[in-house]
Amino acid sequence: MDLDTLAHGLVAGSLYALVAVSFNILYRPSNVFNFAQGELVMVGAMTFASAMSVAGMPWIVAFAATLALVGMICLVEERIAVAPILKRAQTGTAWVITTLAVSLIISNLVGRIWGPDPILVKPPEPLSMDSLNVAGVRISSYEVALVICTVALVAMVERAYQTLQGKAVMAVAEDREAALMRGIDPGRLGRWSFFIGGAFAGMTGVVAAPILYASTSLGPDLLLKGFAAAAVGSIGNNRGALIAGYIIGLTEAFGAALLSPGYQEAVIFLVVLGVLLLRPEGLFGRPSARTV
Amino acid sequence: MSEAPLLSVRAVDAGYGHVDVLENVSLDVGDRKIVALVGRNGAGKSTLLRTISGLIRPRRGQIAFAGANLAGARPDAIVGAGLLHVAEGRRLFRRQTVDDNLELGRYGLRLTQAEHARRIERIHALFPILREKRGLHAGSLSGGQQQMLAIAQAMMRAPKLLMLDEPSLGLAPVLVDQVLDAIASLRAEGVAILLVEQMVERALEIADDAYVLQNGRIIASGPAREIAAGDALRAAYMGEHGAAARA
Numbered sequence A: 001m002d003l004d005t006l007a008h009g010l011v012a013g014s015l016y017a018l019v020a021v022s023f024n025i026l027y028r029p030s031n032v033f034n035f036a037q038g039e040l041v042m043v044g045a046m047t048f049a050s051a052m053s054v055a056g057m058p059w060i061v062a063f064a065a066t067l068a069l070v071g072m073i074c075l076v077e078e079r080i081a082v083a084p085i086l087k088r089a090q091t092g093t094a095w096v097i098t099t100l101a102v103s104l105i106i107s108n109l110v111g112r113i114w115g116p117d118p119i120l121v122k123p124p125e126p127l128s129m130d131s132l133n134v135a136g137v138r139i140s141s142y143e144v145a146l147v148i149c150t151v152a153l154v155a156m157v158e159r160a161y162q163t164l165q166g167k168a169v170m171a172v173a174e175d176r177e178a179a180l181m182r183g184i185d186p187g188r189l190g191r192w193s194f195f196i197g198g199a200f201a202g203m204t205g206v207v208a209a210p211i212l213y214a215s216t217s218l219g220p221d222l223l224l225k226g227f228a229a230a231a232v233g234s235i236g237n238n239r240g241a242l243i244a245g246y247i248i249g250l251t252e253a254f255g256a257a258l259l260s261p262g263y264q265e266a267v268i269f270l271v272v273l274g275v276l277l278l279r280p281e282g283l284f285g286r287p288s289a290r291t292v
Numbered sequence B: 001m002s003e004a005p006l007l008s009v010r011a012v013d014a015g016y017g018h019v020d021v022l023e024n025v026s027l028d029v030g031d032r033k034i035v036a037l038v039g040r041n042g043a044g045k046s047t048l049l050r051t052i053s054g055l056i057r058p059r060r061g062q063i064a065f066a067g068a069n070l071a072g073a074r075p076d077a078i079v080g081a082g083l084l085h086v087a088e089g090r091r092l093f094r095r096q097t098v099d100d101n102l103e104l105g106r107y108g109l110r111l112t113q114a115e116h117a118r119r120i121e122r123i124h125a126l127f128p129i130l131r132e133k134r135g136l137h138a139g140s141l142s143g144g145q146q147q148m149l150a151i152a153q154a155m156m157r158a159p160k161l162l163m164l165d166e167p168s169l170g171l172a173p174v175l176v177d178q179v180l181d182a183i184a185s186l187r188a189e190g191v192a193i194l195l196v197e198q199m200v201e202r203a204l205e206i207a208d209d210a211y212v213l214q215n216g217r218i219i220a221s222g223p224a225r226e227i228a229a230g231d232a233l234r235a236a237y238m239g240e241h242g243a244a245a246r247a
């Protein structure tokens, strides 16, 4: 077994896990799956790349600006493409179409602004993309940091759901009307969740940029694999998303290494299909189920 | 009653979509009173509670609570005004713990740590089982324990008025007594109660006033003792094989 392949899988898996968590943040209070999420990650990467290389902003400023912008885009999406549909029927599914439409609109607009050329983004000092040799594995300091940060971020998100506002989101997810009867405003929590889920997607774009390059074609691939990670990890379950992200990243890496790179996508979706056929609700049970 | 009642419902019509359920319903709940709302299945009791708590918009009429007009107000504003609705079937957050459910009971209230602890303490004194089960999922509790948790959750907010929809539904007889006793003791703490209950006799025993609802209309109202002895009650339950008397 090749340890480099393992490292590759973990790095890619981290990105898929982050996309999946951003899906879950929106999904919990709204039961809406935002199909524009991949494009939001892409906008995050492009905005950040431009802010750094064109506008010359310091890393932290570019980072904050990107999160705020992508969060706002996602909030606007909620207002115009999701809220009106849920207002008419709480269990309607027309948001599948409207969020896909938003995805296409973003993709087209971004193509006009940036063009097809990928932008190289350097990691923040003192990290770099130079390969290190860690116990015989070739991996850069930035990639090590990415894997560690991913695990820390998922733990942070889970902690946020232990606050009263977080518990209220889980309450809305379980029984919206019962939440209303306790004085919880699901609309307000929904708007916050879209803003935060959007910002999280933007952040995923920022951290992905040094590895994948910032490119306008980033969206669909991350949407698909992030979606797969969310589904395999049980939708709404962030710990599940983390583990499933790594399962998919590793499957992809080893599929490419052992078979031929041409088959890697097929291998991923065989695994996803196999898991979902055996366990339609994903590997980690009911959405948001918790054990005591 | 000379001063304005705590809750006053005036000439309310309400329903679902094209279905009309309530017609010209008026009802008062005085401060620190227990008011029973009785009537057979499908009479519209739950619909009335849902209209008062803002889940359904009344088509017509006024709803005044503690001096403010609530008709058409949002549910969270109504809860904020101190009017709590414990729904039929309890509607707890089954996938969250007993403690989390209690904490959600105070959502949106600014409480000091000490005040929060004091309220939990008082609830544990009233329902000791909730301390024992504090870390368990609400869904794993028995029906009686869930009902206690639902009432306790509402108590976290120290409401002025509590609306309880069939709190004894599905409970063993011993537990029915326990829950109804708990309700009576809430009045002693200054909470007014609007009680919908299938155990009609028991409900009328602890109530001050009562209303009888039939086909969406109030057909009788008055002191609970008089309603218990009157004909309207029997008329309202006719065809249900004396379900009222069995309680």
Ligand SMILES: Nc1ncnc2c1ncn2[C@@H]1O[C@H](COP(=O)(O)OP(=O)(O)O)[C@@H](O)[C@H]1O
Binding pocket: B016, B019, B021, B039, B040, B041, B042, B043, B044, B045, B046, B047, B048
């Ligand atoms: N969601 C709903 N949509 C349409 N009709 C309803 C709905 N809920 C209740 N109803 C109807 O309203 C009437 C009153 O129901 P309800 O208020 O639940 O009565 P009760 O609580 O007195 O048993 C019944 O005829 C019932 O069929």
Ligand SMILES: [Mg+2]
Binding pocket: B045, B046, B047, B088, B165
């Ligand atoms: Mg009912």
